Amino acid sequence: xxxxxxxxxxxxxxxxxxxxxxxxxxxxxxxxxxxxxxxxxxxxxxxxxxxxxxxxxxxxxxxxxxxxxxxxxxxxxxxxxxxxxxxxxxxxxxxxxxxxxxxxxxxxxxxxxxxxxxxxxxxxxxxxxxxxxxxxxxxxxxxxxxxxxxxxxxxxxxxxxxxxxxxxxxxxxxxxxxxxxxxxxxxxxxxxxxxxxxxxxxxxxxxxxxxxxxxxxxxxxxxxxxxxxxxxxxxxxxxxxxxxxxxxxxxxxxxxxxxxxxxxxxxxxxxxxxxxxxxxxxxxxxxxxxxxxxxxxxxxxxxx
Amino acid sequence: xxxxxxxxxxxxxxxxxxxxxxxxxxxxxxxxxxxxxxxxxxxxxxxxxxxxxxxxxxxxxxxxxxxxxxxxxxxxxxxxxxxxxxxxxxxxxxxxxxxxxxxxxxxxxxxxxxxxxxxxxxxxxxxxxxxxxxxxxxxxxxxxxxxxxxxxxxxxxxxxxxxxxxxxxxxxxxxxxxxxxxxxxxxxxxxxxxxxxxxxxxxxxxxxxxxxxxxxxxxxxxxxxxxxxxxxxxxxxxxxxxxxxxxxxxxxxxxxxxxxxxxxxxxxxxxxxxxxxxxxxxxxxxxxxxxxxxxxxxxxxxxxxxxxxxxxxxxxxxxxxxxxxxxxxxxxxxxxxxxxxxxxxxxxxxxxxxxxxxxxxxxxxxxxxxxxxxxxxxxxxxxxxxxxxxxxxxxxxxxxxxxxxxxxxxxxxxxxx
Numbered sequence: 001x002x003x004x005x006x007x008x009x010x011x012x013x014x015x016x017x018x019x020x021x022x023x024x025x026x027x028x029x030x031x032x033x034x035x036x037x038x039x040x041x042x043x044x045x046x047x048x049x050x051x052x053x054x055x056x057x058x059x060x061x062x063x064x065x066x067x068x069x070x071x072x073x074x075x076x077x078x079x080x081x082x083x084x085x086x087x088x089x090x091x092x093x094x095x096x097x098x099x100x101x102x103x104x105x106x107x108x109x110x111x112x113x114x115x116x117x118x119x120x121x122x123x124x125x126x127x128x129x130x131x132x133x134x135x136x137x138x139x140x141x142x143x144x145x146x147x148x149x150x151x152x153x154x155x156x157x158x159x160x161x162x163x164x165x166x167x168x169x170x171x172x173x174x175x176x177x178x179x180x181x182x183x184x185x186x187x188x189x190x191x192x193x194x195x196x197x198x199x200x201x202x203x204x205x206x207x208x209x210x211x212x213x214x215x216x217x218x219x220x221x222x223x224x225x226x227x228x229x230x231x232x233x234x235x236x237x238x239x240x241x242x243x244x245x246x247x248x249x250x251x252x253x254x255x256x257x258x259x260x261x262x263x264x265x266x267x268x269x270x271x272x273x274x275x276x277x278x279x280x281x282x283x284x285x286x287x288x289x290x291x292x293x294x295x296x297x298x299x300x301x302x303x304x
Numbered sequence: 305x306x307x308x309x310x311x312x313x314x315x316x317x318x319x320x321x322x323x324x325x326x327x328x329x330x331x332x333x334x335x336x337x338x339x340x341x342x343x344x345x346x347x348x349x350x351x352x353x354x355x356x357x358x359x360x361x362x363x364x365x366x367x368x369x370x371x372x373x374x375x376x377x378x379x380x381x382x383x384x385x386x387x388x389x390x391x392x393x394x395x396x397x398x399x400x401x402x403x404x405x406x407x408x409x410x411x412x413x414x415x416x417x418x419x420x421x422x423x424x425x426x427x428x429x430x431x432x433x434x435x436x437x438x439x440x441x442x443x444x445x446x447x448x449x450x451x452x453x454x455x456x457x458x459x460x461x462x463x464x465x466x467x468x469x470x471x472x473x474x475x476x477x478x479x480x481x482x483x484x485x486x487x488x489x490x491x492x493x494x495x496x497x498x499x500x501x502x503x504x505x506x507x508x509x510x511x512x513x514x515x516x517x518x519x520x521x522x523x524x525x526x527x528x529x530x531x532x533x534x535x536x537x538x539x540x541x542x543x544x545x546x547x548x549x550x551x552x553x554x555x556x557x558x559x560x561x562x563x564x565x566x567x568x569x570x571x572x573x574x575x576x577x578x579x580x581x582x583x584x585x586x587x588x589x590x591x592x593x594x595x596x597x598x599x600x601x602x603x604x605x606x607x608x609x610x611x612x613x614x615x616x617x618x619x620x621x622x623x624x625x626x627x628x629x630x631x632x633x634x635x636x637x638x639x640x641x642x643x644x645x646x647x648x649x650x651x652x653x654x655x656x657x658x659x660x661x662x663x664x665x666x667x668x669x670x671x672x673x674x675x676x677x678x679x680x681x682x683x684x685x686x687x688x689x690x691x692x693x694x695x696x697x698x699x700x701x702x703x704x705x706x707x708x709x710x711x712x713x714x715x716x717x718x719x720x721x
Contacts, residue, residue, distance in 0.1 A: 043402065061682055061715060131543020132551050154487050154545025156699075244489050245545065246690050246699070264490070265674065266683035267394065 033281070036274035052275035066276070068247055069255040070283075072160055076251060077228040079164035080171075085220055087168070088175025089213075093205055095176070096183040107180070111173035118170075122237030125166045129153055153238065156248040163249055167234055171227075175220045182216040183209060215299055222291045229284050232257060252280045329617040330360040332385030334378070336371030337604070343637045351633060352624055359617045379404045379609070386612040387621060390435035390605035392424035393674050399607075400427070400434040406608040409433045411619060413626030420508060420668050421644040424602035428676060435605030436622050439634065439641040442568045442659050443499040443599040449581040451479050451562040459585045463532065466588040470539040473562045481539035483561035485547020492692035493685070495565040496536070498671040500587045501529040502597035507669035515676055517719030521710040522703070530695040530702035537696045545697065553577075567601075568659050571640035575655070582655055586662045600668035602644065635660075680716030687712050 039048045056062050091110060095103050113121065129136050131151045140149045152162040186209060194200075194208050232253025235243055241263045243250035258266070260273025333344075344363035352361060364385060366374045372395055378384035379399070388405065390396040399405045408414060409432050414422070417437050425435035452459070452469075455476055460466040473481040486492050505511065505525035513519040519526065541547060541555065556564040557577035564570070566584070574582060589596050606625055608618045624630055631643030632650065639653035642660055651657040678685040691705040700708075714720040 061712070126548070129546065130548075130551065131546055132541065132555065137543075149543075151543035151546030154485075154543070154547070240488060242489055242686065242689065244487065244690075245693060245697075263686065264683075265394070265678035265685040266681075267679075269681075 029281070032274045033278050035270060036278045039271045040269075052272055053279070056272070056275050056279065062272075065247070065250070065255060066279070069250045069252045072249065073229055073231075073251045075160060076164045076167075076231065077225060079161060080168060080224050080228055081221065083165065084168040084172050085175050085217070085224065088172050088220070089179050089217070091172070091176045092179035092183055093209070095180055107176075110176060113170045114173040116170065118233035119237045121166065121170050122234055125169075126153065126238055129162070154245055156245050159239070159245060160249045163235060163238060166238075167231070170234075174223070178216055178220055179213055182213040186212050211300075212302060215296075215301065218291070218296060218299060222288060225287050225291070226284055229280060229287070252276065252283075256280065328358055328360045329614045330362060331387055331614060331617055331621055332362045332364055333387040333389065333606070334371075334375055334385040334609075335363060335365040335389035336368040336391075337389065338365040338367060340638065341365060347633050347637055348630070351629070352621065356620060356624070359620065361621065375399075379611075382611060384609050384611075386609050386614055386618045388435075388607050388609055389438075390425055390607050392602050392605070394679060396425055396435055396605070396607070397427070400432070404610055405434040406610045406612075406615070407432050407434060408436065408607065408622065411436075411622060411626070413623045416626050416628075416645045416647065418644075418646055418668075420600070420670060421602060421646075423670065423675060425605045425607070435607035436626050437602055437644040438604040438606055438625065439638070440600050440602045440644050441640065442642060442662065443495060443601070444566060444568070444584050444586045444659060444662065445499075446556070446564045446566040446570065446574065446582050446584050446655070448479070448556070448559060448562050448578075449583045451559075451580075452583075454478075455562075459583065460588050461585070462592050463588045463590055467535065470563070474539055480541040480555060480561040481563060482536060482541075483552045483556040483564045484536070484540055485544045485549070485552050486693040486696055487546050487551075488549045489689040489693050491549055491552065491565070492533070492696055493673075493689040494671070495567060496533050496696065497529050497688060497692040498599050498601075498673070499565055500532060501526075501672060502599055502667075502669045503587055503589050503594070504528045505672065506595075507597035507667045511669055511672050511675075514672065515719070517717075520706075520720065521713060522706040526709075527702040527706035530691065530705050533692060533695040534698055534702065537698055540696070568640040568642065568656065571653065571655050571659075572638070575639070575653070584655055584658050586666060596662075596666035597669055598662050598666045599671055600642070600663065601670045601674070603641070677713065677717065680713075682712040682715070684709065684713055 036052055037047060037049060038045045039052065040046070056066055091106075094100060095107055097103075100106075128134050129152055131137055131149070137146065137149045140146050150158065152158040190208060190212075191204060194204055199207055230253060231251060235249050235251060235254050236257065239249050239254075241254060241258045243254040243258075256273055256276040259269055259276055262268030341363060349361045349363065353359065362385075372391065375384060375388065376399075379402075384404075388399070390399075390405070396405065400407075414433055414436070419430070421437045421440070422433050423430070425437065426433050447459070451457075451473070455472060455478075457469045457472055458465070460469045470481040473479050484491055484495065502510075505514070505519070510519060510525050514521070514526070521527070537544070541561070547555075552561075552564065553570070553573070554577075555561045557574055559578070559580055586596055586598055606622065608615065608622060612618050626645065628645060628647040628649065631645045631647070634641070635643045635649045635656075636652050639651065639656035640659075642656070642663075643649050649660075651660055673685040673688050687709055691700075691709055694700045695702060695705055710720070
């Protein structure tokens with residue numbers, strides 16, 4: 001029996017990726033978590049253990065902002081789950097219809113906003129919805145519904161929902177494409193077999209296609225979750241670091257940015273900022289774990 | 305062969321260049337004002353060099369948003385310029401405390417500046433001044449003169465007249481009375497609360513008392529401005545809640561609004577944009593005959609890098625910056641940024657001149673939240689933005705807002721505990 005030779009080429013081929021990934025992802029991640037355990041006293045860094053987290057969760061000044069941001073984040077996520085993903089699935093189902101004309105055109109048109117920069121989307125929608133120059137008020141006026149118009153981005157009660165819907169508009173193409181791809185993999189024979197058994201039209205979607213694309217929907221949900229809890233750009237581009245009006249659009253990303261880098265006269269506090277980043281990391285980790293161990297393992301898979 | 309000649313020639317020129325420089329001292333200025341690069345290169349530096357042969361000056365600005373970070377790393381690495389443009393208050397104070405800025409208290413030319421002018425670059429007890437004040441911005445209201453003439457409105461001096469004017473503009477309906485929005489939040493605090501506020505808290509008197517802990521933000525002088533702001537809401541344009549700062553500027557310069565709550569830094573932009581005649585009036589006083597107070601906010605100073613190799617030359621330059629000659633060049637090249645020196649400066653721009661004259665009639669103060677009070681968490685300045693917006697929208701009563709701000713301030717600031 002020959003002992004198998006140690007396969008050096010595996011190490012050699014993995015090394016560049018491992019090194020680069022460690023240098024730009026793993027090391028900064030752990031260093032940020034480490035930074036959260038320190039604070040600055042008289043221009044020198046002091047180890048304080050979990051005190052920053054205690055401040056974040058229990059000091060009323062900090063915890064109020066933290067829970068507000070977390071609550072807003074959940075609302076932001078909920079809107080995406082309730083609006084973006086169902087619409088994405090519906091669009092994919094329509095697009096995969098064999099007799100739909102111009103399917104490729106619709107597909108590109110709906111997907112294009114996804115490749116736009118957040119800054120462009122933020123400013124474009126701010127202009128569209130502007131009560132002064134925007135086309136939204138004049139369009140509503142043209143159909144006699146001017147009374148329905150409100151300066152949505154400036155009102156505490158609507159601003160976050162408006163931004164979430166803008167984000168939905170931008171990203172609805174992603175679930176659409178993923179589900180569309182999943183729908184295309186469903187073999188014709190299964191659908192034909194169903195047809196012979198009398199399952200056609202909408203019933204075919206609910207009873208055959210939907211169960212078969214459930215794993216893709218699961219993946220989309222988890223991508224939405226991670227994306228939403230890391231969101232920052234759109235809010236920052238549209239409402240600024242103070243996430244107005246009155247912090248009603250403040251999410252964990254903007255809260256972290258403001259704390260870490262400072263804002264106007266508020267000097268940056270990298271230690272508290274890292275603590276918030278650590279909390280965000282933990283929330284996302286828990287969410288992903290719940291999905292991986294609680295949902296994905298129980299999901300039924302079908303051999304096609 | 306040819307290559308060697310070239311090398312020798314190059315070496316020769318390098319040596320010559322070095323010897324030429326050795327006679328002159330070169331001072332480098334760190335700044336965030338990259339907008340002002342041509343002004344420095346074409347006007348300020350030639351004027352200085354003409355009088356001080358032997359000293360060369362280089363202006364090397366970086367981008368405003370990066371300035372603090374770039375400067376800090378340069379100072380730590382020992383590669384920063386000899387002269388450092390100072391941000392007001394805590395950012396520069398931190399540099400002084402870290403030993404990066406020299407103490408300039410003994411520089412004779414410092415006596416050209418008032419205490420308010422110097423307050424932005426002093427230690428908390430006022431014993432050490434570490435930057436020469438360069439310029440301030442003044443708050444007030446800029447108005448459309450043609451609109452006022454058309455509607456037959458006199459320039460208001462008291463608050464009653466101010467609101468009567470707003471009411472008249474609103475009734476007429478041609479113009480939006482007040483060009484301001486609350487979307488970006490800071491205008492409400494900076495051009496709202498801190499614009500009209502000094503008339504309520506009596507400028508420096510109230511501001512110092514607040515810092516000392518003798519007055520509280522729940523006191524009448526500090527909550528009353530919120531009550532006045534609450535009345536502004538109905539005169540601001542439709543959908544002001546989502547109106548941004550550039551929106552407000554455009555509405556005014558397009559001639560769609562009559563009055564713009566302003567900071568003087570708007571002057572050059574407005575001169576370029578607006579094709580109607582503009583005038584300015586100071587924040588109206590509460591009742592006729594009251595002393596007026598204006599927010600004359602210190603914004604730019606310049607100090608000496610403690611590690612400079614040419615302290616004498618740097619001091620010569622700073623002394624010149626403190627002189628009336630510099631003030632005149634600077635004030636005229638950048639209308640709206642007013643020199644802080646006590647000697648009056650002849651300004652050419654009519655609007656800037658009108659605003660600068662308020663200094664003779666009124667008492668000057670700076671924005672109430674900038675010195676010392678915005679050091680802790682929650683940050684009083686940021687909180688004031690939110691509070692001013694809430695006041696304008698009528699979301700909370702002035703008393704509630706005062707109580708909230710006071711609670712935040714007392715949570716970390718010892719004189720208020």
